[in-house]
Amino acid sequence: MIRLDSLTKVFDTQKGAVVAADHINMEVPSGEICILLGPSGCGKTTTLKMINRIVRPTSGKVFIDGEDTTGMDTQTLRRNIGYVIQQIGLFPNMTIEENITAVPRLLGWDKAKYRERARELMAMIALEPDAFLKRYPSELSGGQQQRIGVARALAADPPVMLMDEPFGAIDPINRAVIQDEFLKMQQALKKTIMFVSHDIDEAIKMGDRIAVFREGKLVQYSSPDDLLADPKDSFVESFLGSDRALKRLNLVKAREIATRDIGTVSPEDSLEKALAMSDDFGYETAILMVNDQQQPAGMVMRSVAQTTKGYCRDHFQNVPAMVGLDDDLRTVASLMLAHDITWLPCIDDQGRVCGQVTQRALTHHLGSRFRAQQGNPMSTAPISEE
Amino acid sequence: MELILYTLANFELLFTRTLEHIALVGVAVGIATLTGVPIGIAITKNERLARNVLYIASIIVTIPSIALFGIMIPVLSIFGHGIGYVPAVIAVLLYSQLPIIRNTYTAINNVNPALREAARGIGMSPNQRLRLVEIPLAIPVIMAGVRTAVVLNIGVMAIAAYIGAGGLGTFISRGISQSDPRQLIVGAVAVSVLAIIVDFSLLALQKRLTPRGMERDASMA
Numbered sequence A: 001m002i003r004l005d006s007l008t009k010v011f012d013t014q015k016g017a018v019v020a021a022d023h024i025n026m027e028v029p030s031g032e033i034c035i036l037l038g039p040s041g042c043g044k045t046t047t048l049k050m051i052n053r054i055v056r057p058t059s060g061k062v063f064i065d066g067e068d069t070t071g072m073d074t075q076t077l078r079r080n081i082g083y084v085i086q087q088i089g090l091f092p093n094m095t096i097e098e099n100i101t102a103v104p105r106l107l108g109w110d111k112a113k114y115r116e117r118a119r120e121l122m123a124m125i126a127l128e129p130d131a132f133l134k135r136y137p138s139e140l141s142g143g144q145q146q147r148i149g150v151a152r153a154l155a156a157d158p159p160v161m162l163m164d165e166p167f168g169a170i171d172p173i174n175r176a177v178i179q180d181e182f183l184k185m186q187q188a189l190k191k192t193i194m195f196v197s198h199d200i201d202e203a204i205k206m207g208d209r210i211a212v213f214r215e216g217k218l219v220q221y222s223s224p225d226d227l228l229a230d231p232k233d234s235f236v237e238s239f240l241g242s243d244r245a246l247k248r249l250n251l252v253k254a255r256e257i258a259t260r261d262i263g264t265v266s267p268e269d270s271l272e273k274a275l276a277m278s279d280d281f282g283y284e285t286a287i288l289m290v291n292d293q294q295q296p297a298g299m300v301m302r303s304v305a306q307t308t309k310g311y312c313r314d315h316f317q318n319v320p321a322m323v324g325l326d327d328d329l330r331t332v333a334s335l336m337l338a339h340d341i342t343w344l345p346c347i348d349d350q351g352r353v354c355g356q357v358t359q360r361a362l363t364h365h366l367g368s369r370f371r372a373q374q375g376n377p378m379s380t381a382p383i384s385e386e
Numbered sequence B: 001m002e003l004i005l006y007t008l009a010n011f012e013l014l015f016t017r018t019l020e021h022i023a024l025v026g027v028a029v030g031i032a033t034l035t036g037v038p039i040g041i042a043i044t045k046n047e048r049l050a051r052n053v054l055y056i057a058s059i060i061v062t063i064p065s066i067a068l069f070g071i072m073i074p075v076l077s078i079f080g081h082g083i084g085y086v087p088a089v090i091a092v093l094l095y096s097q098l099p100i101i102r103n104t105y106t107a108i109n110n111v112n113p114a115l116r117e118a119a120r121g122i123g124m125s126p127n128q129r130l131r132l133v134e135i136p137l138a139i140p141v142i143m144a145g146v147r148t149a150v151v152l153n154i155g156v157m158a159i160a161a162y163i164g165a166g167g168l169g170t171f172i173s174r175g176i177s178q179s180d181p182r183q184l185i186v187g188a189v190a191v192s193v194l195a196i197i198v199d200f201s202l203l204a205l206q207k208r209l210t211p212r213g214m215e216r217d218a219s220m221a
Helices: A044-051 A074-079 A096-100 A102-106 A111-124 A142-154 A172-189 A200-206 A224-229 A234-240 A244-250 A271-281 A302-307 A329-339 A359-373 B002-009 B011-045 B047-062 B065-077 B085-109 B113-121 B126-163 B169-177 B181-209 B212-218
Strands: A002-013 A016-028 A033-037 A059-064 A081-085 A160-164 A192-197 A209-214 A217-222 A286-290 A296-301 A343-347 A353-358
Touching (some): A002 A044, A044 A160, A074 A102, A096 A142, A142 A160, A142 A172, A286 A302, A353 A359, B002 B011, B002 B181, B065 B085, B126 B169
Parallel strands (some): A160 A192
Antiparallel strands (some): A002 A016, A002 A059
16 A cells, blocks of 8 residues: 655755645555556656655655655665666666566575576566576567566565556557556556556556646546546546547446347247347347357348248358457447447357347446536536646 | 897897886876776766866876976975886876776766666665666776776876886987987887787777676777
8 A cells, every 4th residue: 555645845946946746645555556647747757756765755754555654764665665667777787687686686685586586577577587587688679678677676576666657668569568468467466556657548558546647736536437437627638638438448348338138039030030029129230140059140131031031040141240248348339330230249258148238338338427427517617726 | 120120139128118118007097097986986976076176187187297297306306206106107197087087977977867766766775876787887988088098198108208217218218318210219119009009908808897788888988
């Protein structure tokens, strides 16, 4: 757990005092990732760096796992906090092994223990220990270097990690891969992480919580879904972008909007029955045909059913698309657009049809939070200029 | 032809003088490194101090060596070392300060701020940062400063023959006083050749001292 209590930083510049962080109060529960988000100069990085005293706080306190860090020795404090920076900062004069084991060596671990740990860490970040440990940072690609940077921060197994735009300098494709890897690691490691980003998409993807900063103040602190659905003021709203409803697509799973009332036919049913079922369930173009294990077998087109006599088993087409219950709504929406359809069959882990997702349900779900605000004077109140 | 005969006839003397020359410059630059590097590191903590120190070191280099020897004769005579080895070493020591201090200062100051922040962030103390990160990274540039000092002072040391310090300068000073072009040319050529050879040897040493992971950067220094 990280708790910031009235944390404040005032920089004295030639133009006078600048308040970079103004009485920041927040708490990150153990095992969660909190993204500090905001435009440049909003105080997010300053706030992060006050936690490990790279920037010395003007006033206020930092608690880690309930303990006030104010009295702690700076070096001890830092050795117990993992730190990852955008520029990676691997020491070019040290091998990968020396870089990764830097903190354990500072902590005085014995050689056998830290060498073992180095191999463990390499396995964790999916780099072959024998191939990499003896090499130097300059021999690695940017993505590999940043993985090593993360491994170095994790070396002494600190409970808390600070990450300052850690994936900002990596190309978009590799960035997505590293983000996924990191989230997977985090599921097992359960570190308490503060993560600075200026990328709203990264924040939504990585964060359990998002703290939006503006001009040194913490403006809003909530879960990604709440943030997107209910931005506190027009600054947050504009920062999130006009497509914020679309961004929620990533956060919601098909499971949450799927309904069980899917109409299906079996191969033995007549086309007449298929047409009747289509009408009952309101399918405008086709109805799903399933086999006796409830697995999707094909689509019976309404146009065919209207003009032909016979059985479904002789008149079906391939199923254009399906979604799993754990697919996100972005996948759902994308499939609907790609295949020009308004509903998708939903299948469970065993590949059985268990319901459907309709375009109506999708738009209804995404819009429900927005509509709930309408008529609520609080949500449309202008930003209070402090 | 005459020169070659002269060289062969005096080979042993030439060899002795060369060793003397190397020993003089070696001792002086050696001591200068031991003082210059710590000074160079120390002044990175204070910009104003750094400006003043570098200013003084620059002024020293502008003093002609003959004048510097002249100043030292009365001062060092008090201790009975007005001429010879001691003033020669002191002069070279003083001249070496600028390249060594300046290169050390620049190298430590130019260590990538991201590396410095990473080193702080993982909990290195200021001394550990210096020892484990900053000095290893600064080595190529510091060594380049030492090389400059050595090459510069191989020339200066030739003049120290006038105050009886020995070395290859003796050939030159005798050549002038005895109007003997052979000695003059042999001395001058020997000094130049020595400077070139030493420069290359130190370059090789610099490459060996450069941390392995930085070899690519070092070639640019």
